[in-house]
Amino acid sequence: MEKFANALEMVTELQPDIPVFAARPHAAGRAARWFIDNFPGEVAYAYKANSSPFVVGALFGAGITQFDVASVVELEDAATIPGVRLHFMHPVKARHAIRKAYFDYDIKCFALDTEDELQKIVEETDGAKDLELFVRIAVPAKNSRIPLEHKFGISGQAAQRLLVKARQVADELGITFHVGSQTTTPDAYVLAFEEVKKLIVKAGVVVDAIDVGGGFPSRYSDSIPARLSDFVEVIKSAMDKLPVTEHCRLICEPGRALVAEAESLIVKVDLRKGNNLYINDGGYGALYDAAVLDFVFPVRLIRDGLDPSEPLVPFELWGPTCDSIDRMKGPFMLPASVREGDYIEVGNVGAYGRALSTRFNGFGEYRDVILQDEPMFSIYAEERTPVARNA
Numbered sequence: 204m205e206k207f208a209n210a211l212e213m214v215t216e217l218q219p220d221i222p223v224f225a226a227r228p229h230a231a232g233r234a235a236r237w238f239i240d241n242f243p244g245e246v247a248y249a250y251k252a253n254s255s256p257f258v259v260g261a262l263f264g265a266g267i268t269q270f271d272v273a274s275v276v277e278l279e280d281a282a283t284i285p286g287v288r289l290h291f292m293h294p295v296k297a298r299h300a301i302r303k304a305y306f307d308y309d310i311k312c313f314a315l316d317t318e319d320e321l322q323k324i325v326e327e328t329d330g331a332k333d334l335e336l337f338v339r340i341a342v343p344a345k346n347s348r349i350p351l352e353h354k355f356g357i358s359g360q361a362a363q364r365l366l367v368k369a370r371q372v373a374d375e376l377g378i379t380f381h382v383g384s385q386t387t388t389p390d391a392y393v394l395a396f397e398e399v400k401k402l403i404v405k406a407g408v409v410v411d412a413i414d415v416g417g418g419f420p421s422r423y424s425d426s427i428p429a430r431l432s433d434f435v436e437v438i439k440s441a442m443d444k445l446p447v448t449e450h451c452r453l454i455c456e457p458g459r460a461l462v463a464e465a466e467s468l469i470v471k472v473d474l475r476k477g478n479n480l481y482i483n484d485g486g487y488g489a490l491y492d493a494a495v496l497d498f499v500f501p502v503r504l505i506r507d508g509l510d511p512s513e514p515l516v517p518f519e520l521w522g523p524t525c526d527s528i529d530r531m532k533g534p535f536m537l538p539a540s541v542r543e544g545d546y547i548e549v550g551n552v553g554a555y556g557r558a559l560s561t562r563f564n565g566f567g568e569y570r571d572v573i574l575q576d577e578p579m580f581s582i583y584a585e586e587r588t589p590v591a592r593n594a
C-alpha cells in the first residue's frame with residue numbers, strides 16, 4: 204500500500220486518472236480509542252459502514268473486538284478477524300443466515316422485533332439455551348439525517364409481549380434501538396431511554412443488556428453536531444436511572460462516528476461548465492450521500508502553488524455516469540480558478556462512501572492509498588477532555 208504525507212504529494216506522484224480512496228487509518232484508530240476511553244460500556248463497530256481492511260484493521264488495532272454484522276457475507280468477512288465477537292443485529296434475517304451464524308460461527312447474539320423472528324431464531328438454532336436476544340424497539344428520531352424508525356422496531360404492548368417471550372428462551376435478554384444515523388443532538392437518546400424504561404417496567408422482565416445502537420454523528424460542512432462527550436453524558440445518566448442491576452451490560456455500535464474521518468476521496472475534474480464541475484466519481488460511487496441525501500462533504504482543491512488567499516465560490520458537482528440524478532448540489536466551496544485536470548479532495552467520506560459505490564456505467568473503480576496527515580474535519584480533535592462526573 205502506497206503511503207503519502209498528504210493528498211498533494213499523492214497526486215503529484217501518481218497523477219491518478221481514476222478516483223482514489225485515501226485512507227487515514229490513524230483517524231479510525233483515534234476514534235476507536237476515544238469511544239473505548241469515554242463510552243461507559245462496550246464498543247462494537249457496525250461493519251457495514253466501511254469494511255476496508257485498512258480501516259477495520261485500525262479499529263481492531265485500537266482495541267475494538269466486537270462487530271455488528273447484518274448478513275452472511277459480512278459475518279464471514281468479519282469472522283476472519285482474530286478473537287472477534289460478532290453480533291447479528293439485523294432484526295430480519297434469512298433462516299439460513301441464522302443457522303450458519305449460530306452453528307458455523309458461534310454467534311449467540313441476535314436482534315429481533317417480532318414474535319415470528321423469535322420463532323425463526325429458536326427453530327434455526329435447534330432451541331439453543333445460550334442465546335443473547337436483543338429486542339429492537341421503536342424510538343422517535345430527533346435531529347437525525349437518516350431516521351430508521353419506520354423500518355424496524357416494536358413498541359407498546361406488542362413490545363412488552365415480545366420481551367416476555369424472548370425472556371423465556373434467552374440466556375441473556377437485551378433491549379436495543381437506533382435513533383437514526385447522523386443524529387446531531389443527544390436528546391434523541393434521552394427519548395429512547397424513556398421508552399426503554401417504560402417497557403422494562405411494564406413488561407416486568409429482567410433485562411441484562413442495553414445496546415444503544417449507532418447514530419453518533421460526524422462533522423460535515425453542513426452539519427456541526429453537539430460534542431460526542433455530551434452524548435456520552437446523556438447516555439450515562441439515563442442508564443443510571445434504568446430499573447436494571449449494576450451488572451446490566453451497556454453496549455454501543457457506532458458505524459459513522461468511528462470511520463467517517465478515516466477516508467477521503469480524491470477526484471479529478473473532467474470538465475468545468477460555469478460553476479458546475481464534472482468529476483470522475485459521484486452519486487453511484489462514493490458520493491451517494493451527497494447526491495441522494497444532500498450531504499455537503501468538506502472539499503479542497505489539491506493543486507501545487509495554489510494561492511491560499513483566492514476567494515472560494517460555490518460549485519455544484521456532477522458525477523461521471525450518464526444519469527442526471529448523478530448530481531451533488533452542495534454548495535461545495537472551492538477556489539474560483541478551479542479547472543479541468545484539477546484534483547479535489549472530498550473529505551470525511553469514510554462512512555458509507557466506499558460501501559455504497561456501484562459499478563454502474565462501468566465506473567466504480569478506485570485506487571487505494573494511505574495518507575498520513577489529518578482529516579479535513581475531526582470531531583475528535585475538537586473534543587475537549589470530558590469532565591469527570593461523580594457516580
Ligand SMILES: *Cc1c(COP(=O)(O)O)cnc(C)c1O
Binds near residue numbers: 271
Ligand atoms: C447501521 C447500523 C448501525 C450504525 O449506525 P451509524 O448511524 O452509522 O452509527 C448500528 N446498529 C445497527 C443495527 C445498524 O443497522
